[in-house]
Amino acid sequence: MIKTDVVIIGAGPVGLFAVHQLGVIGLKSEVVDNLDKAGGQCIELYPDKPIYDIPAIPECDGKSLTESLLEQIKPFKTNFHLGERVEEVTRENNNWKIATNKKKFFIAPNVIIAGGVGSFEPRKFPLKELENFENKGVFYSIKDKNYFKNKNIAIFGGGDTALDWAIELSKKASVTLVHRREEFRGAKHSIEQVKKLEKDGKLKIKTPFQINSVEGKNKIESITIKNENGKIEKIKTDSILGFFGLIMKLGPIAEWGLNLNKKTIPVNTENFQTNKEGIFAIGDICSYPGKLKLILSGFHEGALAARSCFKLARPNEKYRFEFTTTSKTVQERLGVKKSD
Numbered sequence: 001m002i003k004t005d006v007v008i009i010g011a012g013p014v015g016l017f018a019v020h021q022l023g024v025i026g027l028k029s030e031v032v033d034n035l036d037k038a039g040g041q042c043i044e045l046y047p048d049k050p051i052y053d054i055p056a057i058p059e060c061d062g063k064s065l066t067e068s069l070l071e072q073i074k075p076f077k078t079n080f081h082l083g084e085r086v087e088e089v090t091r092e093n094n095n096w097k098i099a100t101n102k103k104k105f106f107i108a109p110n111v112i113i114a115g116g117v118g119s120f121e122p123r124k125f126p127l128k129e130l131e132n133f134e135n136k137g138v139f140y141s142i143k144d145k146n147y148f149k150n151k152n153i154a155i156f157g158g159g160d161t162a163l164d165w166a167i168e169l170s171k172k173a174s175v176t177l178v179h180r181r182e183e184f185r186g187a188k189h190s191i192e193q194v195k196k197l198e199k200d201g202k203l204k205i206k207t208p209f210q211i212n213s214v215e216g217k218n219k220i221e222s223i224t225i226k227n228e229n230g231k232i233e234k235i236k237t238d239s240i241l242g243f244f245g246l247i248m249k250l251g252p253i254a255e256w257g258l259n260l261n262k263k264t265i266p267v268n269t270e271n272f273q274t275n276k277e278g279i280f281a282i283g284d285i286c287s288y289p290g291k292l293k294l295i296l297s298g299f300h301e302g303a304l305a306a307r308s309c310f311k312l313a314r315p316n317e318k319y320r321f322e323f324t325t326t327s328k329t330v331q332e333r334l335g336v337k338k339s340d
């Protein structure tokens, strides 16, 4: 059981800045995100696209904004629990008990939900039988590429992720790249590269084909693929990788007894608290009259929610408003070196 002042659900830009706002007022937080990296939509949907409306930063992109936010919260040495989805939030005396799908438990007086448009989940194969092989032969992301050394791999998908992994894994494994359309839709350079690898006999391409069946009891032995004319081909394989993009699901958040308005959580704009004391919602997931789904609004919402978390985390202390420019305490928390 991990005890902390605040559990933040979501490591998107808004969750990351909330870590900062909690840190400067002396509160500890733990961050959980379903994705394997911090940054939310910025890193997952538009890492290279320019953003022009972050205050005082004329231009940045999703990746550099995430990196700057992570740099800014470094002094607080916050723990990130990535690749874990928060499943349950239940009351336990005066605290909230938070449980993840990996059976990790947190106890805290405050929860900040910065869940954006919900948790990002991989779009999966339509074939039911493949569910039994998930993480035992069927994968939707790669944690350690060395696991695939010398394996017979079938990679499905037509976008950049499928192409990039096909190129990378063909260096150490036997790869068949399968796509349901004739044309790939990834970067031109990557498409040319896979076609060259195919010509050189270093990779096989099967288009337009889709998965049809899987054979094997405890482990995958082979699959069949089918094209639109009904032609079926068998591929000997032990690993199947599916890269079909991500879907966003509000998921378990809808089960925590919070008031919901469509897929958002209504909040009180004084402190961004939901209908449950100690549970706050900020960023894209919260709603109130006039809400703008912009990163800058989420930063403001996090600042106010953090001050309210203080009351429950330190019931015997009085919160004092201080500027970062002049407060010695805040500067110590930030690890600012004193100048003579």
Ligand SMILES: Cc1cc2nc3c(=O)[nH]c(=O)nc-3n(C[C@H](O)[C@H](O)[C@H](O)COP(=O)(O)OP(=O)(O)OC[C@H]3O[C@@H](n4cnc5c(N)ncnc54)[C@H](O)[C@@H]3O)c2cc1C
Pocket (backbone or CB within 6 Å): 009, 010, 011, 012, 013, 014, 015, 032, 033, 034, 035, 039, 040, 041, 042, 045, 046, 050, 051, 052, 053, 084, 085, 086, 087, 114, 115, 116, 117, 118, 119, 120, 250, 251, 252, 253, 282, 283, 284, 285, 293, 294, 295, 296, 298
């Ligand atoms: C193409 C595009 C361009 C954009 N351009 C701009 C722009 O120029 N300026 C601007 O201000 N905004 C822009 N936006 C909007 C901006 O990206 C969002 O407002 C912002 O990402 C919201 O941040 P967030 O932290 O609230 O949520 P998100 O970035 O959505 O992050 C939420 C995180 O919560 C996680 N999560 C959800 N539920 C759970 C759970 N149960 N357990 C664990 N983790 C969970 C998700 O996996 C996700 O990582 C753009 C959006 C898109 C798609």
